[in-house]
Amino acid sequence: MARHEDLRGQVAIVTGASSGVGWQSALRLAEAGVRLCVTARRQAALERLRVEVLQRGGECLVSDGDVTVAEDVERVVRECVAHYGRVDLLVNAAAVQSYGYFDQLPWEHITRVFDVACFGYFRFARAVLPHFRRQGHGHLLNVQSMLAAGSAPLLSAYASAKHATLGWAQSLELELAGTGIHVSNVMVPSVSTPMFDHAPTMLGWRPVPVPPTYDVDLVARAVVRLAKRPGRTSVPAFLQGRLMLWLNGLAPSVGKAVLSRFGVQMQTTDMPLDRPEGNLFIPVEEGVGPRGSVPPTPAWKRFTATLGLAALTGGVVGGAVLGARGLLRAAR
Numbered sequence: 001m002a003r004h005e006d007l008r009g010q011v012a013i014v015t016g017a018s019s020g021v022g023w024q025s026a027l028r029l030a031e032a033g034v035r036l037c038v039t040a041r042r043q044a045a046l047e048r049l050r051v052e053v054l055q056r057g058g059e060c061l062v063s064d065g066d067v068t069v070a071e072d073v074e075r076v077v078r079e080c081v082a083h084y085g086r087v088d089l090l091v092n093a094a095a096v097q098s099y100g101y102f103d104q105l106p107w108e109h110i111t112r113v114f115d116v117a118c119f120g121y122f123r124f125a126r127a128v129l130p131h132f133r134r135q136g137h138g139h140l141l142n143v144q145s146m147l148a149a150g151s152a153p154l155l156s157a158y159a160s161a162k163h164a165t166l167g168w169a170q171s172l173e174l175e176l177a178g179t180g181i182h183v184s185n186v187m188v189p190s191v192s193t194p195m196f197d198h199a200p201t202m203l204g205w206r207p208v209p210v211p212p213t214y215d216v217d218l219v220a221r222a223v224v225r226l227a228k229r230p231g232r233t234s235v236p237a238f239l240q241g242r243l244m245l246w247l248n249g250l251a252p253s254v255g256k257a258v259l260s261r262f263g264v265q266m267q268t269t270d271m272p273l274d275r276p277e278g279n280l281f282i283p284v285e286e287g288v289g290p291r292g293s294v295p296p297t298p299a300w301k302r303f304t305a306t307l308g309l310a311a312l313t314g315g316v317v318g319g320a321v322l323g324a325r326g327l328l329r330a331a332r
């Protein structure tokens with residue numbers, strides 16, 4: 001596995017950098033000495049990020065654009081290479097989601113979610129790959145979601161786009177084996193970014209992430225670790241991460257039972273909200289910077305929930321074992 005413990009002087013393009021994971025990852029990468037080209041649609045927000053990066057002693061080129069417009073994507077990569085002479089790392093983070101029951105989501109919401117959260121990743125990868133191949137090295141780092149390995153009600157378009165993006169990244173990794181070009185993924189749990197302050201909703205209520213919610217820096221630090229040791233899939237959270245994946249393998253019925261019973265309730269509040277389009281097609285002012293209005297879940301609550309989940313799974317697994325024993329006895 002390639003290691004780049006010292007990232008100083010490397011050049012990274014970070015998409016979705018005007019808020020959330022992209023913003024915080026850009027800051028962390030800059031602290032590690034990476035020279036940045038940051039992109040999203042909101043230029044004023046990117047300029048604010050640039051000021052923060054410069055204050056921390058970093059270098060930052062702003063190149064705004066829309067990931068659904070191929071010419072924008074190609075221009076961003078061209079400007080980055082013209083400015084720095086190279087590009088070593090692409091952090092794909094731009095995404096949108098739309099809350100609603102599948103049959104009530106407008107069709108254009110479904111296709112737009114795919115166009116941004118899935119095809120936007122493809123477009124940027126296709127634009128940097130010729131440079132990576134010419135250089136003989138490069139790193140495609142994709143900000144994925146725990147939903148790429150799972151599911152949630154009200155987010156069918158987003159979850160399926162994330163499944164597709166993970167499948168694409170894993171296939172690409174096989175194609176690029178031995179070329180010096182690496183593909184990494186970070187499986188992001190619910191994080192307290194502005195995503196929930198500008199996502200469209202068909203529900204008429206303010207949406208919130210599936211708890212527990214983590215601080216965005218958990219993901220940004222994972223991005224830097226992957227930049228240093230590419231070619232891996234990182235699952236930075238424990239409860240809504242490694243434990244959840246393990247439990248889904250062991251007792252998939254537990255997660256399914258919880259999400260089908262409480263998944264809608266978990267993601268909605270009783271605060272009325274009329275935001276049918278949010279930032280889906282046109283960028284909005286709300287939600288600039290790394291953190292949003294939903295605070296992270298306190299650590300003690302995460303700990304209590306972990307214990308509860310372990311007890312529930314123990315009960316289900318224990319019940320299944322006892323049931324199987326009973327069946328065997330009856331069969332004898």
Ligand SMILES: NC(=O)c1ccc[n+]([C@@H]2O[C@H](COP(=O)([O-])OP(=O)(O)OC[C@H]3O[C@@H](n4cnc5c(N)ncnc54)[C@H](OP(=O)(O)O)[C@@H]3O)[C@@H](O)[C@H]2O)c1
Pocket residue numbers: 015016017018019020021022039040041042043045065066067068092093094095096116117143144145146147188189190191192193194195196198209279283284287
């Ligand atoms: N927050 C979570 O709980 C969570 C959970 C799992 C995975 N993730 C993943 O983390 C990544 C970042 O999400 P986030 O939480 O940081 O959300 P966010 O704060 O809403 O950031 C999304 C970014 O994408 C940009 N964007 C949206 N549409 C675009 C377009 N058409 N062209 C270019 N840029 C566009 C937005 O900027 P502009 O509006 O300025 O274009 C913004 O910078 C996404 O891949 C998301 O799926 C987040």
